[in-house]
Every structure is written in C-alpha cells, then in structure tokens.
Amino acid sequence: MSNIVAIVGRPNVGKSTLFNRLIKKREAIVDSVSGVTRDRHYGKSDWNGKEFSVIDTGGYTVGSDDIFEGEIRKQVQLAIEEADIIVFVVDVEEGITPMDTEVANLLRKVKKPIFMAINKVDNAMREADAVEFYNLGLGDHYTISSINGSGTGELLDALAEKLEDAPEQENELPRFAVVGRPNAGKSSFINALIGEDRNIVTNIAGTTRDSIDTKYNRFGFDFNLIDTAGIRKKSKVKEDLEFYSVMRAVRSIEFCDVAILVIDATRGFEGQDENIFWLAEKNKKGVVILINKWDLVEKETNTMRDFEAQIRREIAPFTDVPIIFISALTKQRIFKAIETAVEVFENRKKRIPTSKLNETMLDILKQNPPPAYKGKFVKIKFCTQLPTPTPQFVFFCNLPQYVRDPYKRYVENKLREIFDFKGVPIVIYFRKK
Numbered sequence: 001m002s003n004i005v006a007i008v009g010r011p012n013v014g015k016s017t018l019f020n021r022l023i024k025k026r027e028a029i030v031d032s033v034s035g036v037t038r039d040r041h042y043g044k045s046d047w048n049g050k051e052f053s054v055i056d057t058g059g060y061t062v063g064s065d066d067i068f069e070g071e072i073r074k075q076v077q078l079a080i081e082e083a084d085i086i087v088f089v090v091d092v093e094e095g096i097t098p099m100d101t102e103v104a105n106l107l108r109k110v111k112k113p114i115f116m117a118i119n120k121v122d123n124a125m126r127e128a129d130a131v132e133f134y135n136l137g138l139g140d141h142y143t144i145s146s147i148n149g150s151g152t153g154e155l156l157d158a159l160a161e162k163l164e165d166a167p168e169q170e171n172e173l174p175r176f177a178v179v180g181r182p183n184a185g186k187s188s189f190i191n192a193l194i195g196e197d198r199n200i201v202t203n204i205a206g207t208t209r210d211s212i213d214t215k216y217n218r219f220g221f222d223f224n225l226i227d228t229a230g231i232r233k234k235s236k237v238k239e240d241l242e243f244y245s246v247m248r249a250v251r252s253i254e255f256c257d258v259a260i261l262v263i264d265a266t267r268g269f270e271g272q273d274e275n276i277f278w279l280a281e282k283n284k285k286g287v288v289i290l291i292n293k294w295d296l297v298e299k300e301t302n303t304m305r306d307f308e309a310q311i312r313r314e315i316a317p318f319t320d321v322p323i324i325f326i327s328a329l330t331k332q333r334i335f336k337a338i339e340t341a342v343e344v345f346e347n348r349k350k351r352i353p354t355s356k357l358n359e360t361m362l363d364i365l366k367q368n369p370p371p372a373y374k375g376k377f378v379k380i381k382f383c384t385q386l387p388t389p390t391p392q393f394v395f396f397c398n399l400p401q402y403v404r405d406p407y408k409r410y411v412e413n414k415l416r417e418i419f420d421f422k423g424v425p426i427v428i429y430f431r432k433k
C-alpha cells in the first residue's frame, strides 16, 4: 500500500501554503516534519478515512535561472516516477507562465492521477480568470485558495477517491525497510545480511508499485526487505537529489512494518536521522536503530552508554526503541539486528486481552489519577485495545476533555512498562463514557 501525494509547481505558486493546509487538517494527530538543512516538507494526513503522505517539492536553491529551471524539471520528473498522485499547483494571479507550460508538458504524458490546483482563487472574480488554465490540457481542475481554504475540500474529496485502502496484513511476513542518510551504510548492511545471496534480488526499480518487496530467509527468519534500493543500480540524477532520498524513505516506510534506521556512528544522530525517525513514528511503524560503523569509533568506558543516552533524549517520549551497535563491515551484531527487528514486529501485533488490561491498568490509574481540573475529578472507568493493526488504546472516563498530554504520556509509559511495546509507537485515546 502506498499513497504518496507530491505537490509540484514552479516557485511561489503556494505549494507550501497548500501543504500546510493539507496537513493542518489533522494538526492534533500529525504535523509536518520539516527538513532541517533545507526547506523540505513531508507529512502524513488523512481524508475520508484514507491515509496519505504529502511531499512538498520546492525548497529550490536559488542559482541562475537555468539551474533553477533544471532543478524544477528534475523534481517534477522524480515526482512523476516516485509519487502515486500528483497535485500540480498553478497561480491564477500570474496566469500561465512558460514554466507552467513546461511542467504541464511533462505531466501530460503521465498515467498517474494528476490534479491541477489553480491556487489563489480567493474570490468569485478570479474564478473567471481560472478558465485560462484549461489551455494546459490537463484533466481535472480545482480552483482553490490555499490561504482561506476554499475549494481544498473538493480537491481532497477527489484525491481521496484515488487513494488506496490500507490492506489487511495479518499473517504476512514481516516487512523491514532499511532507511537512513546517504552513506550511513544501508547497502553495506543489506549486503552483509544477504551475503552471497545478493543475486536473489529480482525486482527492478520502478517496474511496478508492488515489486518493492524482496523475500529473504536469513538466520532462520523469514522476512521481506522493502526497497533494497542500495543494491540496485542508481542513476546519477537520483543520487544527487536530497528530494529523492526523502521520497525513497517515505515510500519504503509506508510499505514496511518495521523501519531499520541506520545511523553512521562517526557522525552521530543528526537532524535528518531524527526526521526519518519521526516519520516512522507518525506512520505507526516499528523502529530499530542501528548505530553502524561501530568498528571506527574509539571506545572508552562509557562511549556506548553516552551515545545511547543522547539518542534517547532526542527521541523522547518514545524512548524504548532498541538501539544496537553494529558494524556492517565486520558483521558484528548483524544477527542481533534482525532478531530484534522480528521482536519489534511481534510487539506491534500484540493484543492485550481486555480483562487483563483492565485488571492491571485501572488500579494503577486509580492510585495516580489525572490532576483535578477546575475542581473536577477525572474517573477512568474502563479501557480496551482497539482491533487496529498497530497498538491503540481507548480509556473511557467521565471528563475526557480534561485529560492532558502529560497524563497521556504517563499512561503510555505504564503500558510500555507492563506489556513491553519495545520499538512500537502506541496511540492512546480518552473517550467519554
């Protein structure tokens, strides 16, 4: 299952504004992960019950006009190859520009669903101006105002119809995605893992959407590796582009059950690593962190402990994530890495019987209830785990609106302590009863 929506268009048409609006719809649950080094946005949202990832292209580095245009063309081409749905944003204030025409020419040949969002249609007058864009010869048009939100609902309704439903994934093999920054050692890890079997990679990049899995049996475990991009041929263009690595990570994370995040020990846990981490968490995927190239690190007594502590600080409150120190080069703890990923996969499927959950949790929560709010006391009466693919719990109480985030975190920590959800994001709801 993959629902990646890419927003393309020339600079200043309102792509980022539209992106924010698409994501803000569900601000309480999701927010955007913005690239630290550059202004790249990707986020997770849902509409009419369907989930999707949104990637905002752009964040172009300003150079000469030629370079600039080349950069846009590259991003559009990548969006065409890698995204499932494309939203092409144009600007009614400016009308059709040569760059719009160029983008439209690229898009016209594409079989994927394309939505043309004619932006900045803030009032009825501009509705008439929008007609001009029919000349670009692209199918479906939507007049929107990203600033005031008008028209975006219709756009999303139409878009949601093209999104795929989340598939049932019971009883399938674990799907692992090896993700991380360029040069972290992802390919080396995969090669160390599959060793002489590397020829069993039969999928060719980009042939079909579903060819992203490859099945392996190693160390007695059966699993699928998602998007073993590193062992495939890479094109120079793709390697150069930060946009490509983001797109790749989003896609393989969407497909996986557990994200194996490879960090370069010699560089530490940096902004981009954190982005990928939170992306997995927002997608409710299991996570295992591998600190690779451990052979290169000069070790003193507390090196490992300090390294680990620093990462746990960064990823709080989701701190019980396995962190394993490996070397893809010497194959140190490669087995342990896979074994742990399998454990996390099992944790993610874990179902706590309602009776057991109530027996343990209600007592604990009674002894440590949410703080009174405006003189009112919250009483938690009952709890249950939802029948969702990933752990989600509902706590029924008299005044759910008074339960604050710190208390939710407390409850989450208790659940983690008692039931072991190591490496797995869990979601907690309070509802009225």
Ligand SMILES: Nc1nc2c(ncn2[C@@H]2O[C@H](COP(=O)(O)OP(=O)(O)OP(=O)(O)O)[C@@H](O)[C@H]2O)c(=O)[nH]1
Binding pocket: 009, 010, 011, 012, 013, 014, 015, 016, 017, 018, 057, 058, 059, 060, 119, 120, 121, 122, 144, 145, 146, 147, 148
């Ligand atoms: N009037 C009006 N202005 C808008 C609308 N949407 C965006 N803008 C304005 O257009 C300008 C550009 O918006 P951005 O969202 O930054 O455009 P962008 O396409 O992401 O630009 P790049 O990051 O340069 O690619 C900003 O000043 C926005 O406030 C709209 O619906 N109506």
Ligand SMILES: Nc1nc2c(ncn2[C@@H]2O[C@H](COP(=O)(O)OP(=O)(O)OP(=O)(O)O)[C@@H](O)[C@H]2O)c(=O)[nH]1
Binding pocket: 180, 181, 182, 183, 184, 185, 186, 187, 188, 189, 230, 292, 293, 294, 295, 296, 326, 327, 328, 329, 330
């Ligand atoms: N010393 C040491 N070097 C390593 C280790 N793992 C990878 N390397 C080296 O790090 C460099 C990058 O490794 P790759 O496996 O290509 O990294 P990658 O994450 O797949 O990189 P991209 O394909 O660019 O995303 C190579 O020169 C590897 O030989 C390790 O555990 N120890």
